Amino acid sequence: MSEDRVHVQVGANGVATVSMVRADKHNALDQAMFEALMRAAEQLAGDASVRAVVLHGEGKSFCSGLDVASLMGGSGGTNVLLTRADGRVANFAQRVTYDWSLVPAPVIAAIHGNCFGGGLQIALGADIRIAAPDAKLSIMEIKWGLVPDMGITQTLPRLVPIDVAKELTFTGRVLSGSEASTLGLVTRVADDPLAAATALAEEIAQKSPDAVRAAKRLYNETWVSDDAAAALALESDLQRGLIGKPNQLAAVTAGMSGEPPVFVDPATPA
Structure with missing residues (x-):
């Protein structure tokens, strides 16, 4: 069943498109969708030809959040969401957001329609978010008497001040894509977010994949760190690994000649 929830297509240009395909349910998250998203992230993390990823939902919405009825009726009920495999940092539910950080290539979420609760946390797990102006976004867990627990502690602090995070979490109010952009919750808005995300992915795919992967790692590991020495050392280490290499x-050469660059795929995922 899970193979029917998410489709992954990798183009010749290195741009991978990940599509949630449960349009009749606004791409709500049942167990099969969780499993399919995890497999998609794992597949892309191991594919050195992937230079950028576009994540979106088919139909009217990006993702409307948990399919609670389906999860309650499944084996283990909603408790399955809190299980953590041995050796993994993230639990079952958190992996559909956290695992995008393990994909070396940048991940761009294209948001339209409803993007609620777990759906918003999936989008927050991407490196960049492009939303339709009239998209609807909400940290909605408070509506059900819950806290957001799908990796939001690793994403939201990098985007908005704590008072904004608290206001959105305490109220669960629904934002438009335009307001979300103003607050910094999304990167920017576009009338056609999928087209805009694809164009951006294609632009990134024309840059050195070694440098792009290194830049993602640099920011992911240092952005909210207070260890200046470790952050500065990582800058140097990553730079040392790039200088003089083929890419x-x-x-x-491309910068000096004006000709399009020809890059090779990394030997192994960074």
Whole structure:
């Protein structure tokens, strides 16, 4: 069943498109959808040809959140969401957001329609979010007497001040894509977020994949860190690993000649 929930397509240009395909349920998250999203992230993390990823939902919405009725009726009920496999940092539910950080290539979420609760947390797990101006977003868990628990502690603090995070979490109010952009919850708005996300992914795919992967790692590991020495050391270590390598030289050659660069895929996922 889970193979029917998410489709992954990798183009010749290195842009991968991940589509949630449960349109009749506004891409609500049942166990099969969780499993399919985890498998998609794992597949892309291991594919060195992938240079950028576009994540979106088919139909009228990006993702409307948990399909509580389905999860309650499944084996283990909603408790399955809180289970954590041995050795994993994230539990079952958290992996559909956290695992996007394990994909070396940038992940761009294209948001339209409803993006509620767990759906918003999935989008927050992406590196960049482009939303339709009239998209509807909400940290909705308070409506059900719950806290957001799908990795939001690793994403929201990088985007908005704590008072904004608290206001949105305490109230669960619904934001438009335009207001979400003003607050910093999404990167920018576009009338056609999927087209805009794809165009951005194609632009990124034309840059050195080594440098792009290193930049994602640099920011992911240091953005909210208070360890200046470790952050500065990582800058140097990553730079040392780029200088003089084939893709760095190809970027220099292209910059000097004006010709399109020719990059090679990383030998192994970074």
